Amino acid sequence: MTKYKWLQFRIYLSLAITTLLFLSVYVVLFYLGYQWWGKGRIKPGIVFVIIGLIPLIYAIFKSGKERGKIDKSSPLYKTMKDIAKEFNMKVPSKFYILPTTEIFVSGVFKKKAGVGVAALRAITKDELKAILRHEFGHFYGNDTVIGSFLARVQYSLEASSKFGKIALRAAPHAIIALIGLIIMVFAKTYSLIFRIIISIYSRQVEYRADYIAATRSGKEVFGKALLNYSAYITYFEQVGYSTVIHLLQEGKAMINIYDSVYNAYGKLDKKEIKKILFENDKGGLFSSHPKLRKRLRAIGLDPAAIELKNKIDKSAVSLLKDQKKLEKDFTTTITQMFHIKILHADAVARQGRCKHCGKQFQTLGELLKHESNCKKAS
């Protein structure tokens, strides 16, 4: 069996297990209705299945949030177009430039792609292209279509479990509480098993996307891309974000987080960065991606032998249009994001009570609005 076929086989196998598990939810529901509730009648079985489908239909039609900036005139978009051409595919109809570290693709009918600007300083243009080829590898394998469906199944199970919990708590009768409890335990158990199986599927799909990217970009280029990107986003998310929080607590804010974090990163010892990266690279039952070292080995590279670079001369950041302005705007976005988080945590700690008069509120918006007026009044 060729390597690619072996990758395909593992994907199909995990998908088959997922499908069986998915169908078994409805078989169990039918049986519960048929035997337990209906005492041998078919109709209650069908009713139970239909009830079980409601959260799934809800999850399927629930649309995701739009986010980030869409700018088709930026050189980054052109790069994306070039890669699409290579794959003989259409350019994603939505293309987002985001303030974060993520680079992703998604979408069922309409393809979407997103590139976070945070990591662009730490990788070369060729490395970015290699990462984009990995992302297009996901389109190539229809991973975004299947992945989106699986995520919605997962979501519907979690929603059902929450619904059961509410019924259990608010139930006026013991029988309703019992039904709530059954729904909760049933959905929770399935959701847990599902999460594990979906994670296995997701990891297989990552190997295939890596294989496609490594074949098209050269394994050395892709390997370096993976290492440099992973190392930098880990640092950015830990050090960068915590600095923002720290400054906010002192009433200060960063002007350009991308500049500051990258400069600090460049002063670190390369070997030390790599050591910490591999030490923290744990993987696990629920992780959507395989361990970095495993991914590198899977494309035929020795993780110890690849050199990490923490200073990039001609980085992919040059693909941004109005780079400085964009980075400043995005720094503000990130700062606001954490500001809200801090305010929220603070409000939770006070159980939603006003810090001046102690009145309690249900939402953060209401509390903040009240507090600003309350302060003026006192």
Ligand SMILES: [Zn+2]
């Ligand atoms: Zn991927």
Ligand SMILES: [Zn+2]
């Ligand atoms: Zn008040």
